[in-house]
Amino acid sequence: MALTLxxxxxxxxxxxxxLVMLDVGTLLILAIVGAxxxxxxxxxxxxxxxxxxxxxxxxxxxxxLYQVLTRLSSIAGMPRPRLxxxxxxxxxxxxxxRNPSRSVVTVTTGLVRILNPDELEAVIAHELSHIRxxxxxxxxxATFLSTIAFTIFRNWFLFGIGDRDRRASSLMLLPxxxxxxxxxxxxxxxxxxxxxxxxxDRGSAVITGRPSHLASALAKISGLMERVPxxxxxxxxxxxxxxxxxxxxxxxFFNLLSTHPPVEARIAALVRIEQEMEx
Amino acid sequence: xxxxxxxxxxxxxxxLPEADSDRLFAISTAVVTMQTSLDLEPSGSAGLCFKxxxxxxxxxxxxxxxxxxNITARETSSAFRIVTDAYHFNWVILEDPDFEDLVSGIxxxxxxxxxxxxxxxxxxxxxxxGRDRRVYWIYNFKQGRYYPFVPLSDSTxxxxxxxxxxxxxxxxxxxxxxxxxxxxxxxxxx
Numbered sequence: 166m167a168l169t170l171x172x173x174x175x176x177x178x179x180x181x182x183x184l185v186m187l188d189v190g191t192l193l194i195l196a197i198v199g200a201x202x203x204x205x206x207x208x209x210x211x212x213x214x215x216x217x218x219x220x221x222x223x224x225x226x227x228x229x230l231y232q233v234l235t236r237l238s239s240i241a242g243m244p245r246p247r248l249x250x251x252x253x254x255x256x257x258x259x260x261x262x263r264n265p266s267r268s269v270v271t272v273t274t275g276l277v278r279i280l281n282p283d284e285l286e287a288v289i290a291h292e293l294s295h296i297r298x299x300x301x302x303x304x305x306x307a308t309f310l311s312t313i314a315f316t317i318f319r320n321w322f323l324f325g326i327g328d329r330d331r332r333a334s335s336l337m338l339l340p341x342x343x344x345x346x347x348x349x350x351x352x353x354x355x356x357x358x359x360x361x362x363x364x365x366d367r368g369s370a371v372i373t374g375r376p377s378h379l380a381s382a383l384a385k386i387s388g389l390m391e392r393v394p395x396x397x398x399x400x401x402x403x404x405x406x407x408x409x410x411x412x413x414x415x416x417x418f419f420n421l422l423s424t425h426p427p428v429e430a431r432i433a434a435l436v437r438i439e440q441e442m443e444x
Numbered sequence: 445x446x447x448x449x450x451x452x453x454x455x456x457x458x459x460l461p462e463a464d465s466d467r468l469f470a471i472s473t474a475v476v477t478m479q480t481s482l483d484l485e486p487s488g489s490a491g492l493c494f495k496x497x498x499x500x501x502x503x504x505x506x507x508x509x510x511x512x513x514n515i516t517a518r519e520t521s522s523a524f525r526i527v528t529d530a531y532h533f534n535w536v537i538l539e540d541p542d543f544e545d546l547v548s549g550i551x552x553x554x555x556x557x558x559x560x561x562x563x564x565x566x567x568x569x570x571x572x573x574g575r576d577r578r579v580y581w582i583y584n585f586k587q588g589r590y591y592p593f594v595p596l597s598d599s600t601x602x603x604x605x606x607x608x609x610x611x612x613x614x615x616x617x618x619x620x621x622x623x624x625x626x627x628x629x630x631x632x633x634x
Contacts, residue, residue, distance in 0.1 A: 228599045228630060232531060235627040236567055240495060242461035242586045245627065283532060298456040364456030371458045374497025374565055442499050 172353055180314060180346040183338075202309045209305065210261035210269065217259075219249040219271045230277070230289075234270065237290050241372050243297050246270045256280070256386045260292040261301060268296040276386070284382035287373050294368025300361045307354050314346040359426045366431055367438055376439040380432045387428040463563035464588035465554050467618045471571055471581060471590065472547050474616045478573055481612050486543045487572040489634045490550050492536045493529075494557060495565040505560045509536060509553055516552070520545050527633050533567060537634050546571070554585070572634055579609070581617070582629060589620040593628060601628055 214221075224231040230248055238245040246260070246268035256276040262268030270292045277285060295301070318340055370376035452459055478484045496502055506526070513524040513536070522540035529535060536553050540546045550569050557566055569583040580593040592609040594602040606626070610619055620626060 224628075225599055229530075232628075232630060235629075236495070236531060236533065239567060239584065239586060239627065240460060240565060241458070244624070286531075294456075294458055297453075297458065299453045300456070303454070361456055364458070368456070368458035371460060374495055374499075374502075377498060439498065442497070 176346060176350050176353065180310065180342065183342050198309070198313050202305075206263055206302075206305060210263065210267075210301070213259075213261050214249060214269065214271065217251050217271065218253075219251045219269075221247055221249045221269065230272070230285075233282075233286050233289055234293075237286065237293055237372055241290075241293055241297055243293065246293070246296055248272070250274060250277075258288050258292055260295040262296065263302055263305075264299070265296050268301075270296070279385060280382055283375070283378045284385065287369050287375065287379035287382050290369035290372040291365050291379060293372060294365040295361070297368065298361065298364060300365070303361065304354070304358060307350075307357055311347055311350040311354060314343045314350065317343040318347055362426050363431065363434055366435060370435060370438045370442070374442075376435040376442065380435040383428050383431055383435075460564035461586050463554065463558050463566045463585035465551065465558065465585060467588050467590075468551055468554070468569060468583055469547060470617050471583070472544060474581070474613050475543050477613055477616060482609075484573040484579055485575065486546070487575060487634075488541050488546070489537060489539050489572050490546045491538070491570045491572075491632065491634045492550050492553050493533050493567040493570065493629075494536075494562065495567060496528075496532070496534050497562065497565055501560065502562065505557065505562060506534075508560070509556055512552065512556060513538075513549070516549060522546070522549060524549075529633060530631060535633050568629070570629070570632055570634065572632075578632075579605075580629075580632060581609075584620065584625070587620055587625065588618065590617045591620040591626040593626070593632075595628065595630065595632075598630060 213219075222230075227248060227250070231245075234248060235245055244266045246262065246265070247270075249269050249271040251257075251271060251273045253273040254275040255273055256279045258270070258272045258276055260268060260270050270289060272285075272289070276288065280288065366379060369379045373379070451457075475486055478486070496506070510526070517523060520540060520542070522538055522542075522545055524536065524538050527535045527537065536550075538546055538549045538553075540549065550571075554563075554566060554569065557563060563585070566585040568585060571581045571583075573579040573581070578595055580595075581590050582593050583590050592606040594605045594609075596602050613619065
Protein backbone atom coordinates (compact mmCIF):
# COMPACT_ATOMS: atom_id res chain seq x y z
CA MET A 166 0.00 0.00 0.00
CA ALA A 167 2.65 2.51 1.06
CA LEU A 168 4.75 1.32 -1.88
CA THR A 169 1.86 1.87 -4.29
CA LEU A 170 1.34 5.39 -3.02
CA UNK A 171 5.07 6.07 -3.24
CA UNK A 172 5.33 4.78 -6.81
CA UNK A 173 2.27 6.76 -7.80
CA UNK A 174 3.76 9.95 -6.39
CA UNK A 175 7.04 9.18 -8.15
CA UNK A 176 5.35 8.70 -11.52
CA UNK A 177 3.49 11.99 -11.10
CA UNK A 178 6.60 13.88 -10.06
CA UNK A 179 8.46 12.61 -13.10
CA UNK A 180 5.54 13.57 -15.32
CA UNK A 181 5.16 17.05 -13.86
CA UNK A 182 8.92 17.46 -14.07
CA UNK A 183 8.78 16.62 -17.73
CA LEU A 184 5.97 19.12 -18.34
CA VAL A 185 7.91 21.84 -16.55
CA MET A 186 11.06 20.99 -18.50
CA LEU A 187 9.06 21.22 -21.69
CA ASP A 188 7.98 24.71 -20.68
CA VAL A 189 5.01 24.45 -22.99
CA GLY A 190 1.75 25.85 -21.79
CA THR A 191 2.58 25.15 -18.15
CA LEU A 192 -0.04 27.66 -17.07
CA LEU A 193 -2.55 26.03 -19.35
CA ILE A 194 -1.74 22.62 -17.92
CA LEU A 195 -2.02 23.89 -14.36
CA ALA A 196 -5.34 25.52 -15.19
CA ILE A 197 -6.66 22.29 -16.65
CA VAL A 198 -5.36 20.26 -13.71
CA GLY A 199 -6.95 22.64 -11.25
CA ALA A 200 -10.25 22.84 -13.09
CA UNK A 201 -10.62 19.09 -13.47
CA UNK A 202 -9.68 18.45 -9.87
CA UNK A 203 -12.22 21.02 -8.68
CA UNK A 204 -14.96 19.69 -10.91
CA UNK A 205 -14.22 16.16 -9.78
CA UNK A 206 -14.03 17.14 -6.14
CA UNK A 207 -17.26 19.09 -6.10
CA UNK A 208 -19.42 17.42 -8.74
CA UNK A 209 -18.32 13.84 -9.22
CA UNK A 210 -20.76 12.55 -6.60
CA UNK A 211 -23.71 14.30 -8.25
CA UNK A 212 -22.56 13.17 -11.70
CA UNK A 213 -22.27 9.58 -10.55
CA UNK A 214 -25.65 9.64 -8.82
CA UNK A 215 -27.45 11.16 -11.81
CA UNK A 216 -25.84 8.89 -14.42
CA UNK A 217 -26.65 5.83 -12.32
CA UNK A 218 -30.26 7.03 -12.05
CA UNK A 219 -30.00 7.07 -8.26
CA UNK A 220 -32.65 8.99 -6.38
CA UNK A 221 -32.17 10.17 -2.83
CA UNK A 222 -34.81 8.77 -0.53
CA UNK A 223 -36.03 10.13 2.77
CA UNK A 224 -36.20 8.39 6.09
CA UNK A 225 -40.01 8.33 5.87
CA UNK A 226 -40.04 6.30 2.66
CA UNK A 227 -37.25 3.88 3.67
CA UNK A 228 -37.40 3.61 7.47
CA UNK A 229 -35.86 0.14 7.55
CA LEU A 230 -32.78 0.89 5.45
CA TYR A 231 -32.28 4.17 7.30
CA GLN A 232 -32.47 2.36 10.62
CA VAL A 233 -29.71 -0.02 9.45
CA LEU A 234 -27.63 2.99 8.33
CA THR A 235 -28.26 4.76 11.64
CA ARG A 236 -27.19 1.87 13.80
CA LEU A 237 -24.10 1.00 11.79
CA SER A 238 -22.85 4.57 11.50
CA SER A 239 -23.45 4.99 15.22
CA ILE A 240 -21.28 1.96 15.97
CA ALA A 241 -18.65 3.21 13.52
CA GLY A 242 -18.82 6.65 15.20
CA MET A 243 -19.46 8.57 11.99
CA PRO A 244 -22.22 10.87 10.75
CA ARG A 245 -25.06 9.04 9.07
CA PRO A 246 -24.85 9.30 5.28
CA ARG A 247 -27.93 9.80 3.14
CA LEU A 248 -29.45 6.95 1.19
CA UNK A 249 -30.14 6.70 -2.53
CA UNK A 250 -31.79 3.92 -4.49
CA UNK A 251 -31.24 2.81 -8.08
CA UNK A 252 -34.09 1.01 -9.77
CA UNK A 253 -32.11 -1.86 -11.27
CA UNK A 254 -32.26 -5.64 -10.99
CA UNK A 255 -28.44 -5.82 -10.93
CA UNK A 256 -27.42 -6.19 -7.28
CA UNK A 257 -24.90 -3.47 -6.48
CA UNK A 258 -24.01 -0.73 -4.03
CA UNK A 259 -21.64 2.21 -3.98
CA UNK A 260 -20.63 5.17 -1.87
CA UNK A 261 -20.12 8.75 -3.03
CA UNK A 262 -19.27 12.07 -1.45
CA ARG A 263 -16.11 13.98 -0.74
CA ASN A 264 -16.36 13.85 3.05
CA PRO A 265 -18.25 11.74 5.57
CA SER A 266 -20.87 14.39 6.34
CA ARG A 267 -21.86 14.80 2.66
CA SER A 268 -21.84 11.16 1.72
CA VAL A 269 -24.47 9.09 0.05
CA VAL A 270 -24.78 5.31 0.16
CA THR A 271 -26.57 3.97 -2.90
CA VAL A 272 -28.10 0.52 -3.22
CA THR A 273 -29.97 -1.02 -6.12
CA THR A 274 -33.44 -2.48 -5.73
CA GLY A 275 -31.95 -5.78 -6.92
CA LEU A 276 -29.54 -5.80 -3.99
CA VAL A 277 -32.31 -5.19 -1.46
CA ARG A 278 -34.42 -7.93 -2.99
CA ILE A 279 -31.71 -10.58 -3.24
CA LEU A 280 -29.86 -10.21 0.05
CA ASN A 281 -31.23 -11.12 3.44
CA PRO A 282 -31.15 -8.41 6.15
CA ASP A 283 -27.81 -9.60 7.57
CA GLU A 284 -26.10 -9.61 4.19
CA LEU A 285 -27.58 -6.23 3.30
CA GLU A 286 -26.27 -4.85 6.58
CA ALA A 287 -22.79 -6.19 5.75
CA VAL A 288 -22.82 -4.55 2.31
CA ILE A 289 -23.94 -1.22 3.79
CA ALA A 290 -21.14 -1.50 6.38
CA HIS A 291 -18.68 -2.07 3.50
CA GLU A 292 -19.84 1.19 1.88
CA LEU A 293 -19.67 3.00 5.23
CA SER A 294 -16.04 1.88 5.51
CA HIS A 295 -15.28 3.44 2.13
CA ILE A 296 -16.74 6.69 3.42
CA ARG A 297 -14.95 6.45 6.74
CA UNK A 298 -11.63 5.75 5.00
CA UNK A 299 -12.12 8.78 2.70
CA UNK A 300 -11.66 6.46 -0.26
CA UNK A 301 -13.41 8.80 -2.69
CA UNK A 302 -10.88 11.54 -1.94
CA UNK A 303 -7.93 9.13 -1.91
CA UNK A 304 -8.84 7.76 -5.33
CA UNK A 305 -9.75 11.18 -6.73
CA UNK A 306 -6.38 12.55 -5.72
CA ALA A 307 -4.65 9.47 -7.05
CA THR A 308 -6.43 9.64 -10.38
CA PHE A 309 -6.53 13.29 -11.24
CA LEU A 310 -3.02 13.56 -12.65
CA SER A 311 -3.59 10.31 -14.45
CA THR A 312 -6.60 12.02 -16.00
CA ILE A 313 -4.47 14.95 -17.10
CA ALA A 314 -1.90 12.64 -18.64
CA PHE A 315 -4.68 10.88 -20.51
CA THR A 316 -6.15 14.18 -21.70
CA ILE A 317 -2.78 15.34 -22.98
CA PHE A 318 -2.17 11.99 -24.62
CA ARG A 319 -5.47 12.27 -26.47
CA ASN A 320 -5.12 15.95 -27.34
CA TRP A 321 -1.38 16.47 -27.53
CA PHE A 322 -1.66 18.30 -30.84
CA LEU A 323 -3.46 21.15 -29.07
CA PHE A 324 -0.49 21.96 -26.90
CA GLY A 325 2.10 24.46 -27.98
CA ILE A 326 0.38 25.57 -31.15
CA GLY A 327 2.39 28.45 -32.59
CA ASP A 328 5.61 27.31 -30.98
CA ARG A 329 5.97 24.36 -33.26
CA ASP A 330 9.38 25.26 -34.66
CA ARG A 331 11.11 26.01 -31.41
CA ARG A 332 10.20 22.89 -29.48
CA ALA A 333 9.21 20.47 -32.16
CA SER A 334 11.43 17.70 -30.87
CA SER A 335 10.22 17.80 -27.29
CA LEU A 336 6.64 18.07 -28.46
CA MET A 337 7.10 14.76 -30.21
CA LEU A 338 7.97 13.26 -26.85
CA LEU A 339 4.89 14.67 -25.12
CA PRO A 340 2.33 12.06 -26.22
CA UNK A 341 4.81 9.29 -25.47
CA UNK A 342 5.54 10.48 -21.94
CA UNK A 343 1.90 11.35 -21.28
CA UNK A 344 0.79 7.97 -22.55
CA UNK A 345 3.31 6.11 -20.43
CA UNK A 346 2.38 8.13 -17.38
CA UNK A 347 -1.25 7.32 -17.91
CA UNK A 348 -0.71 3.58 -18.33
CA UNK A 349 1.65 3.21 -15.36
CA UNK A 350 -0.41 5.37 -13.02
CA UNK A 351 -3.56 3.60 -14.07
CA UNK A 352 -2.07 0.24 -13.14
CA UNK A 353 -1.00 1.62 -9.77
CA UNK A 354 -4.47 3.03 -9.21
CA UNK A 355 -5.98 -0.37 -9.89
CA UNK A 356 -3.69 -1.85 -7.24
CA UNK A 357 -4.66 0.95 -4.88
CA UNK A 358 -8.39 0.44 -5.38
CA UNK A 359 -8.05 -3.30 -4.91
CA UNK A 360 -6.30 -2.60 -1.62
CA UNK A 361 -9.10 -0.21 -0.60
CA UNK A 362 -11.67 -2.91 -1.36
CA UNK A 363 -9.94 -5.31 0.98
CA UNK A 364 -9.74 -2.70 3.73
CA UNK A 365 -13.43 -1.86 3.28
CA ASP A 366 -14.27 -5.57 3.58
CA ARG A 367 -12.28 -5.67 6.79
CA GLY A 368 -14.05 -2.51 7.94
CA SER A 369 -17.42 -4.13 7.29
CA ALA A 370 -16.34 -7.16 9.35
CA VAL A 371 -15.26 -4.89 12.22
CA ILE A 372 -18.43 -2.77 12.16
CA THR A 373 -20.91 -5.63 11.92
CA GLY A 374 -18.79 -8.02 13.98
CA ARG A 375 -19.80 -10.68 11.48
CA PRO A 376 -17.39 -11.32 8.60
CA SER A 377 -19.42 -14.28 7.35
CA HIS A 378 -22.37 -12.04 6.47
CA LEU A 379 -20.32 -10.07 3.94
CA ALA A 380 -18.77 -13.27 2.60
CA SER A 381 -22.19 -14.73 1.92
CA ALA A 382 -23.40 -11.45 0.38
CA LEU A 383 -20.41 -11.39 -1.97
CA ALA A 384 -20.95 -14.99 -2.98
CA LYS A 385 -24.61 -14.31 -3.64
CA ILE A 386 -24.01 -11.15 -5.67
CA SER A 387 -21.21 -12.61 -7.76
CA GLY A 388 -23.17 -15.74 -8.54
CA LEU A 389 -26.06 -13.61 -9.60
CA MET A 390 -24.01 -11.20 -11.65
CA GLU A 391 -23.31 -14.04 -14.09
CA ARG A 392 -26.92 -15.03 -14.39
CA VAL A 393 -28.60 -11.67 -14.99
CA PRO A 394 -29.82 -11.15 -18.54
CA UNK A 395 -27.42 -9.53 -21.00
CA UNK A 396 -29.61 -6.49 -21.34
CA UNK A 397 -29.07 -5.57 -17.73
CA UNK A 398 -25.35 -6.10 -17.93
CA UNK A 399 -25.22 -3.88 -20.97
CA UNK A 400 -27.00 -1.18 -19.04
CA UNK A 401 -24.21 -1.33 -16.49
CA UNK A 402 -21.55 -1.43 -19.19
CA UNK A 403 -23.15 1.55 -20.87
CA UNK A 404 -22.83 3.46 -17.65
CA UNK A 405 -19.09 2.88 -17.60
CA UNK A 406 -18.75 3.84 -21.24
CA UNK A 407 -20.36 7.17 -20.48
CA UNK A 408 -17.26 8.29 -18.65
CA UNK A 409 -14.74 9.01 -21.36
CA UNK A 410 -12.22 10.22 -18.82
CA UNK A 411 -10.99 7.10 -17.05
CA UNK A 412 -10.55 8.87 -13.72
CA UNK A 413 -14.26 9.13 -13.18
CA UNK A 414 -15.30 5.72 -14.43
CA UNK A 415 -15.30 3.19 -11.67
CA UNK A 416 -12.85 4.97 -9.45
CA UNK A 417 -14.43 8.08 -7.99
CA PHE A 418 -17.12 5.75 -6.71
CA PHE A 419 -16.96 2.15 -5.67
CA ASN A 420 -18.84 -0.59 -7.34
CA LEU A 421 -18.99 -3.44 -4.99
CA LEU A 422 -17.60 -5.85 -7.56
CA SER A 423 -16.11 -4.08 -10.53
CA THR A 424 -13.20 -2.93 -8.43
CA HIS A 425 -11.14 -5.92 -9.21
CA PRO A 426 -10.11 -8.23 -6.40
CA PRO A 427 -11.69 -11.57 -7.26
CA VAL A 428 -14.56 -12.51 -4.99
CA GLU A 429 -12.79 -15.74 -3.97
CA ALA A 430 -9.83 -13.74 -2.64
CA ARG A 431 -12.14 -11.40 -0.74
CA ILE A 432 -14.08 -14.28 0.78
CA ALA A 433 -10.81 -15.98 1.77
CA ALA A 434 -9.68 -12.76 3.46
CA LEU A 435 -12.99 -12.57 5.34
CA VAL A 436 -12.56 -16.14 6.56
CA ARG A 437 -9.14 -15.17 7.93
CA ILE A 438 -10.66 -12.16 9.70
CA GLU A 439 -13.27 -14.42 11.23
CA GLN A 440 -10.53 -16.71 12.55
CA GLU A 441 -8.73 -13.69 14.01
CA MET A 442 -11.91 -12.52 15.72
CA GLU A 443 -12.51 -15.97 17.12
CA UNK A 444 -8.98 -16.21 18.51
CA UNK B 445 -8.34 15.01 12.75
CA UNK B 446 -5.32 13.75 14.66
CA UNK B 447 -2.25 12.07 13.26
CA UNK B 448 -3.55 8.65 14.16
CA UNK B 449 -6.86 9.31 12.42
CA UNK B 450 -4.96 10.50 9.36
CA UNK B 451 -2.84 7.35 9.34
CA UNK B 452 -5.97 5.23 9.77
CA UNK B 453 -7.58 6.98 6.80
CA UNK B 454 -4.52 6.55 4.57
CA UNK B 455 -4.08 2.89 5.43
CA UNK B 456 -7.81 2.25 5.61
CA UNK B 457 -7.79 0.90 9.15
CA UNK B 458 -11.18 0.73 10.81
CA UNK B 459 -11.03 1.46 14.51
CA LEU B 460 -14.36 1.65 16.30
CA PRO B 461 -14.82 4.32 18.97
CA GLU B 462 -15.10 2.86 22.45
CA ALA B 463 -18.11 3.21 24.72
CA ASP B 464 -18.24 6.10 27.18
CA SER B 465 -20.51 5.27 30.09
CA ASP B 466 -19.32 8.11 32.37
CA ARG B 467 -22.46 10.22 32.12
CA LEU B 468 -24.99 7.41 32.16
CA PHE B 469 -25.90 8.13 35.81
CA ALA B 470 -27.01 11.69 35.03
CA ILE B 471 -30.49 10.31 34.34
CA SER B 472 -30.90 9.58 38.08
CA THR B 473 -31.22 13.28 38.91
CA ALA B 474 -33.23 14.13 35.82
CA VAL B 475 -36.00 11.82 36.96
CA VAL B 476 -37.19 14.39 39.54
CA THR B 477 -37.67 17.10 36.92
CA MET B 478 -39.45 14.64 34.67
CA GLN B 479 -41.91 13.99 37.50
CA THR B 480 -42.41 17.52 38.83
CA SER B 481 -42.33 19.61 35.65
CA LEU B 482 -43.87 17.18 33.20
CA ASP B 483 -45.78 14.77 35.41
CA LEU B 484 -44.01 11.92 33.66
CA GLU B 485 -43.22 8.95 35.89
CA PRO B 486 -40.55 6.44 34.95
CA SER B 487 -42.31 3.46 33.38
CA GLY B 488 -40.18 1.06 35.39
CA SER B 489 -38.36 -0.35 32.40
CA ALA B 490 -35.05 0.35 30.72
CA GLY B 491 -33.09 -1.35 27.98
CA LEU B 492 -29.58 -1.76 26.70
CA CYS B 493 -29.12 -2.34 22.98
CA PHE B 494 -25.98 -3.94 21.54
CA LYS B 495 -24.87 -5.74 18.43
CA UNK B 496 -24.10 -9.41 18.94
CA UNK B 497 -20.89 -10.34 17.16
CA UNK B 498 -19.61 -13.52 15.62
CA UNK B 499 -17.40 -15.15 18.19
CA UNK B 500 -17.71 -17.75 20.87
CA UNK B 501 -16.66 -15.03 23.35
CA UNK B 502 -19.85 -13.17 22.51
CA UNK B 503 -22.00 -16.13 23.54
CA UNK B 504 -20.02 -16.50 26.78
CA UNK B 505 -20.64 -12.84 27.62
CA UNK B 506 -24.34 -13.30 27.08
CA UNK B 507 -24.33 -16.22 29.52
CA UNK B 508 -22.36 -14.11 31.98
CA UNK B 509 -24.90 -11.29 31.73
CA UNK B 510 -27.75 -13.72 32.34
CA UNK B 511 -26.02 -15.09 35.45
CA UNK B 512 -25.37 -11.58 36.70
CA UNK B 513 -28.96 -10.51 36.18
CA ASN B 514 -30.31 -13.68 37.79
CA ILE B 515 -28.32 -12.88 40.93
CA THR B 516 -29.47 -9.24 40.88
CA ALA B 517 -33.08 -10.32 40.37
CA ARG B 518 -32.93 -12.37 43.55
CA GLU B 519 -31.61 -9.43 45.59
CA THR B 520 -33.93 -6.75 44.25
CA SER B 521 -37.45 -6.86 42.92
CA SER B 522 -36.24 -6.59 39.36
CA ALA B 523 -36.92 -8.76 36.34
CA PHE B 524 -35.08 -9.01 33.07
CA ARG B 525 -35.37 -10.44 29.59
CA ILE B 526 -33.11 -10.58 26.56
CA VAL B 527 -34.74 -10.08 23.17
CA THR B 528 -33.53 -9.77 19.59
CA ASP B 529 -35.15 -7.05 17.51
CA ALA B 530 -35.99 -6.85 13.79
CA TYR B 531 -32.45 -5.64 13.02
CA HIS B 532 -30.86 -8.58 14.87
CA PHE B 533 -29.59 -6.39 17.69
CA ASN B 534 -29.85 -7.71 21.22
CA TRP B 535 -31.75 -5.90 23.96
CA VAL B 536 -31.29 -6.52 27.67
CA ILE B 537 -34.52 -5.22 29.16
CA LEU B 538 -34.77 -4.61 32.88
CA GLU B 539 -37.98 -4.05 34.85
CA ASP B 540 -37.77 -2.49 38.28
CA PRO B 541 -40.07 -0.08 40.13
CA ASP B 542 -37.01 1.53 41.75
CA PHE B 543 -35.44 3.88 39.23
CA GLU B 544 -32.03 3.85 40.97
CA ASP B 545 -31.85 0.08 40.70
CA LEU B 546 -32.81 0.31 37.06
CA VAL B 547 -29.99 2.75 36.29
CA SER B 548 -27.39 0.76 38.19
CA GLY B 549 -28.57 -2.46 36.53
CA ILE B 550 -28.09 -0.93 33.08
CA UNK B 551 -24.70 0.35 34.19
CA UNK B 552 -23.56 -3.07 35.43
CA UNK B 553 -24.57 -4.79 32.20
CA UNK B 554 -22.86 -2.13 30.07
CA UNK B 555 -19.69 -2.42 32.19
CA UNK B 556 -19.69 -6.18 31.72
CA UNK B 557 -19.84 -5.73 27.95
CA UNK B 558 -17.11 -3.08 28.03
CA UNK B 559 -14.83 -5.22 30.21
CA UNK B 560 -15.22 -8.15 27.82
CA UNK B 561 -14.10 -5.99 24.91
CA UNK B 562 -17.55 -5.54 23.41
CA UNK B 563 -17.95 -1.86 24.33
CA UNK B 564 -17.62 -0.80 20.71
CA UNK B 565 -20.79 -2.75 19.91
CA UNK B 566 -22.95 -1.00 22.53
CA UNK B 567 -25.52 1.00 20.59
CA UNK B 568 -27.44 2.74 23.36
CA UNK B 569 -29.26 2.58 26.67
CA UNK B 570 -32.92 3.56 26.72
CA UNK B 571 -35.01 4.76 29.69
CA UNK B 572 -38.73 4.93 29.24
CA UNK B 573 -41.04 7.44 30.92
CA GLY B 574 -44.82 7.64 30.89
CA ARG B 575 -47.31 4.83 31.24
CA ASP B 576 -49.75 5.65 28.45
CA ARG B 577 -47.39 7.49 26.13
CA ARG B 578 -43.86 6.56 25.19
CA VAL B 579 -41.23 9.09 26.15
CA TYR B 580 -37.65 7.87 25.91
CA TRP B 581 -34.28 9.20 26.92
CA ILE B 582 -31.64 7.50 24.79
CA TYR B 583 -28.03 7.39 25.96
CA ASN B 584 -25.58 7.14 23.06
CA PHE B 585 -22.44 5.39 24.32
CA LYS B 586 -20.28 6.69 21.45
CA GLN B 587 -21.05 10.32 22.22
CA GLY B 588 -21.58 9.87 25.95
CA ARG B 589 -24.73 11.96 25.68
CA TYR B 590 -28.49 11.69 26.02
CA TYR B 591 -31.23 12.70 23.61
CA PRO B 592 -35.02 12.55 23.80
CA PHE B 593 -37.13 10.38 21.54
CA VAL B 594 -40.92 10.55 21.52
CA PRO B 595 -42.40 8.32 18.81
CA LEU B 596 -46.01 8.95 17.80
CA SER B 597 -46.34 6.00 15.43
CA ASP B 598 -44.05 3.62 13.60
CA SER B 599 -42.31 6.37 11.69
CA THR B 600 -43.31 9.77 13.11
CA UNK B 601 -42.05 11.54 16.21
CA UNK B 602 -43.19 14.41 18.38
CA UNK B 603 -40.34 16.81 17.65
CA UNK B 604 -41.99 19.70 19.51
CA UNK B 605 -42.18 17.72 22.72
CA UNK B 606 -38.60 16.51 22.28
CA UNK B 607 -37.40 20.11 22.10
CA UNK B 608 -39.41 20.92 25.21
CA UNK B 609 -37.73 18.02 27.01
CA UNK B 610 -34.36 19.38 26.02
CA UNK B 611 -35.07 22.89 27.28
CA UNK B 612 -36.41 21.58 30.58
CA UNK B 613 -33.56 19.18 31.25
CA UNK B 614 -30.51 20.67 29.65
CA UNK B 615 -29.09 21.72 33.00
CA UNK B 616 -29.35 18.24 34.47
CA UNK B 617 -28.60 15.95 31.56
CA UNK B 618 -25.65 15.97 29.15
CA UNK B 619 -27.81 16.39 26.06
CA UNK B 620 -26.51 15.90 22.53
CA UNK B 621 -26.10 19.40 21.05
CA UNK B 622 -26.39 18.37 17.45
CA UNK B 623 -30.02 17.62 16.68
CA UNK B 624 -28.87 15.74 13.57
CA UNK B 625 -27.63 13.03 15.91
CA UNK B 626 -31.03 12.53 17.56
CA UNK B 627 -31.52 9.39 15.52
CA UNK B 628 -34.87 7.67 15.91
CA UNK B 629 -34.99 4.10 17.14
CA UNK B 630 -38.21 2.61 15.81
CA UNK B 631 -39.81 -0.33 17.53
CA UNK B 632 -38.08 -0.06 20.90
CA UNK B 633 -39.14 -3.26 22.72
CA UNK B 634 -40.01 -1.54 26.03
